[in-house]
Amino acid sequence: MGSIRDSKRSSLPVLNEDPRGWEVKVGIAMLRFHNRLERRMAEVLGAHGLSLAQFDVLATLAHGEGITQQELAERLLVTKGNVVGLIDRVGTAGWVDRRPDPDDRRANRLYLTEAGREILAEAQPCQFALNHRIFGALTPGELRLLSELLDRLERATQNEK
Amino acid sequence: MGSIRDSKRSSLPVLNEDPRGWEVKVGIAMLRFHNRLERRMAEVLGAHGLSLAQFDVLATLAHGEGITQQELAERLLVTKGNVVGLIDRVGTAGWVDRRPDPDDRRANRLYLTEAGREILAEAQPCQFALNHRIFGALTPGELRLLSELLDRLERATQNEK
């Protein structure tokens, strides 16, 4: 069935009639496209010294500054143990501050530093430009449709667990 | 702008008019959905002792047995150095054989073992079933459409580089 992640011209059997065939085909196409998209993003962000995960942390904080490490772990779908390492790395880079929560001395509140805001302001437009180069291949109507389909699929993954 | 990988209910600004807004929105939705899909797949495959990358190796070999490590590296979009480790792991598990190429004594030809074929036959239906549970959320017509959009997007990522 060819590599799930890639393959020049996958010679999948023609399965035009059976929806099950389309499900597999779409699953593969999804992984394949995403794999490439992620690489391009990593390249673009890498030029600013950011990994995708780090960009994700900064973007999440920009959206909700002052959250705890536990909250960040939930939003990023990783364990709190992993967040320690993530914040360590992004903290030594000088982009994020841990500040003890005055009301709960177990918790840290996370804030972007000025440098963090700057690097995000620098990287985000490049991210957006990449999105434009890729997703510009679709018409506005197709984009709206794709967005709707993805939302429904994401809801389906949530029902999974 | 919320986590790129996840967020319960992302409160992105409404950008119904500007296609650039949709591009960003779709990019985020794509990463978010894919992230969850990949986790579900990892769970399903993990129950069979397989990682996603290992499943990918087995599925690729099932599709084109006898390829070299270099060819596998190209299909998987990883370096040949990484392939050594991948085949080491999948080889000690007894799923894949390295056989020296008689015509080119530098090269190895890769083959599935009987055990490799068995684990794949065991894991693949579960993979397909997962695909069905997720992508069954869409109608056959929507699946065909999504497949076409993804193909065009993948072509766009290829133009990137």
Place this chain on the structure above:
DNA sequence: TATTGTTATACTCTATAACTATA
């Protein structure tokens, strides 16, 4: 008791680069 964050450990995947043995 439960929760927040930390630490320790281990594994997978990735990248770079130097190395070998062949071609």
Place this chain on the structure above:
DNA sequence: TATAGTTATAGAGTATAACAATA
């Protein structure tokens, strides 16, 4: 010279589990 595979090294990300401090 170029290619196939190996090795060494490094780093990011992930998971599990035990732990301290605090609630």
